[in-house]
Amino acid sequence: MRIYLPGTWPMLARLVKTGNFEPIGGTAFALTPRLRESYVSGDDEELEYAAMLEAARASLRLLGVELGLGEEGTPARRVVVAADVDDVTLRPDLDDGAVRISGPVPASAIAAVHVDNEEAEYAVRQAAGAVDAADLGDLDAEFLVGEAEDHELAWYAPSEIAFVVELG
Structure with a gap:
């Protein structure tokens, strides 16, 4: 199953160093039956994109924690790792x-x-x-989250990950 793992820049750097991506709490996003039911229409590609966007929003939550802990050197960029795994709950x-x-x-x-x-x-x-406040219905916070979500994520092949991290 194709899954989308939310991450941050330091998590991506650890992937390059260790050869493994370690998701926080094992949380990922995928085209689940429940996600399919929540949309009136859309083909698999569109619904997988929706799952990726959920992972991108979760990446914002992870960034909020890192930046809140004083990790100011962390690039403020959403990271989503797409992977194919079998053991999914x-x-x-x-x-x-x-x-x-x-x-x-x-x-x-x-x-x-x-x-x-x-x-x-x-x-x-x-x-x-602002993502936590947006999740609780704050319209100003939702606007800020929307501003970030207006930026499309760039796509990189697995062979390019080390270069992306290095060039940061």
């Missing part, structure tokens, strides 16, 4: 596309990495600080 207690995996994802299972460009950093930094 549905998480109906979370978002429509939420799933859980057990353990790290080896680099060999990674299909692509999606990362914000440098131009998105200001909007992403603002959104990372």
Whole structure:
């Protein structure tokens, strides 16, 4: 199953160093039956994109924590790792596309990495600080999150990940 793992720049750097991506709490997103039911229409490609966007929003939450802990050197860029894994458990207690995996994802299972460009950093930094309030219905915070989500994530092949991290 294709899954989308939310991450941050330091998590991407650890992937390059160790050869494994270690998702926080095993949380990932995928085209689940519940996600499919929540849309009136859309083909698999469109619905997988929706799952990737859920992972991108989760990446904002992770960034909010890192930046809140004083990790100011962390680039304010959303990171989503797309991977193909077999051992996936549905998480109906979370978002429509939420799933859980057990353990790290080896680099060999990674299909692509999606990362914000440098131009998105200001909007992403603002959104990372506002995403929790947006989740609770704050319209001003939702506007800030929307500003970040207006930036398309760039696509990178697995062979390019080390270069992306190095050039940061």
